[in-house]
Amino acid sequence: MGYAHAFVATLSLAVATSGWSEELQLEQDELRFGFIKLTDMAPLAVAYELGYFEDEGLFVTLEPQANWKVLLDRVITGELDGAHMLAGQPLGATIGFGTDAHIVTSFSMDLNGNGITVSNEVWRAMKPHVPMGADGKPLHPIKADALKPVVESYRAAGKPFNMGMVFPVSTHNYELRYWLAAGGIHPGYYSSADVNGQSGADVLLSVTPPPQMPATLEAGTIYGYSVGEPWNQQAVIKGIGVPVITDYEIWRNNPEKVFGVTEGWAKANPNTHVAVVKALIRAAMWLDANANANRSAAVEILARSEYVGADAAVIANSMTGTFEYERGDKRSVPDFNVFFRYYATYPYYSDAIWYLTQMRRWGQIGEQKTDEWYAATAKSVYRPEVYLKAARLLVEEGLANEQDFPWTTDGYRAPQSEFIDGVVYDGRLPNAYLESLAIGLKGTDTPASRELVSAE
């Protein structure tokens, strides 16, 4: 109840100064946003529950969606004004992979927050190949090298090795593929003839909605999966699987969900868009404030049935800076969920370009594109102008600190090297980056030409 009082206090302050609606003439104040039941929807729930939306004069309804496809379709048809989206969704839709619609984003919702879980059976087979520390516990990060012999034994026995991910353009798909490929396991190519992305694959990946992952794993349809929280912690707590690695260890501080709207909506509602981003920035700040001091309050909000709805203990496991691998092997991962630190909410072009390189790497983009194409596509989807305008207003209103925002960035993070395989990523040189990855399409490859090569 603490934040209810805090909220009333904020509101009366806002009423006293009444500075919320003068600067921004809202085009629309009744909005409907969609989300998927994952802990990284937290900025939306917090902005609603703490009254940040109302402070901006916005009356927002939050609505859980059945799966990522339904969510995207409903944003496109206008049933939803905006939504919690996979970073790949606005990009994929804009370049016409899967769905064709121009979606834009001005707000990154978080960094990290995903994990890869395997079934108990696979874990038992994997464990002998995992390096152990002096304390007898597995040394992290666990590389896919340990999984490779298991996959080979399944394949030798004629059993396809199936794994689940949440959507073809999801972060989880690319992270799982990155991890597998870094361990020498081929996750398969997409092509116009193979929309499931299984050509030449050692491991067959397929789509399962996040909340169904544990049940699908338990049913034996898949042997492992890559998904956001709380569905990895759910598996270990219910004793049906073992999380082996977090995405923080695959690529430290990788960009995750974004808040997406259609280009048409953004054009028609420029001020409303800024107001929404203002509320979301405040929510993100609250989530990371005072070294995650508010996280247990956030867990209480997320555990309500209208938001994530899983048991509070399961959500708390990852939201409060820890992560449980094997049952009882709970380790400290303070940056498992990052909502605001490290400029997490700024929509960097280089983040967009990394996703585009992965679409190219796995054949979702069938032919070579120039570096300029990558930059131009990123610019047409990621809209930092709106973000900076919102941030400026917050600083002027005294609600945020000047130094918390990257005012002068050109939209490219410095080259990043904190990947599990140590390959360096520079968003300015996407083609060179593709060349540096061992498995995957590069240069003038097409999915068909690579298949021929691997068949030989």
Next chain:
Amino acid sequence: MQMLINRVNPYLALLGLGWLVPIMKIASGENLAQQLRDLWQQLGVPLLAIGLFLAVWGGIAARIDTSLGGVPGPAAVWHEAQNLVVEHQAERERRAEFYARQEARNAAALAENPAAEVRVRRYTGKPTYLDQILTSLATVFTGFLLGTLVAVPLGVLAGLSKTVNAAINPLVQIFKPVSPLAWLPIVTMVVSAVYVSSEPLLQKSFVNSAITVTLCSLWPALINTSLGVASIDKDLMNVGRVLQLGWFTQVFKIVLPSALPLIFTGLRLSLGVGWMVLIAAEMLAQNPGLGKFVWDEFQNGSSESLARILVAVFTIGIIGFLLDRIMLALQAAFTYSANR
């Protein structure tokens, strides 16, 4: 007294309150042993069966372990049912607070600038369980009404004319067994394409679910109506011909009244089918009714989820039963008056 009891007897039976009759008869001093036997048949046996069911359920549930914890027994389900009511009340309080805040905000805006435009926005919180039940009922009745408007006229035509019947019969036979899950994607795409408006009166998800219900539920009404019309006594039709009644008079004075019992049988079946498919349609269309409640709880995967889904199962069952009873009562009422 005796007469009164005999007269209300059919109505009580209709409402499922037939067991009141032996009690009344005992009160009026009839043969005690006979009435007690009746009471045992009508009240004792069903109660015993329900008790037995609860005991078996409680016993088995405790033994099955799912990844969401044990299968909830009767006590856990009852507890969650109460919880849902408590949540409903809490949400109503939040709604009141929301409107109070808005009023304060509007008042402040007006105080600052008397010309400011203020309006009241709808509450943005989640629908409660009771709201979801009402949404489901509204959806199923909309779909059912649409279905009736199509099925009854078409059924009358098919019943009157062998040619029309021959024409639509194959289509009816083909579409009748199709599941709502198959219709829904098509309905969704068509509605998205056709139902375009910037300020829609009804949500698309509502329209999708209602139309899916229509498509699945109109067949029993159609078939029974045409059967009812086709099996009208030929003499009756001939009387109409002798009197040289116009076509419409013939239909409204002779055909419909005679076919009414079977039309109602069809409507009753239709409503039953509609209620059954509604849950599936709502799950997929994300219409905020009971189907969405079940889906959301399944997605939540918390330790209370199964118990809450079971509450929904019983709600769906009880409401389905009540709807059937209402239709049966309507059917009885109309049939009697038609025969008089």
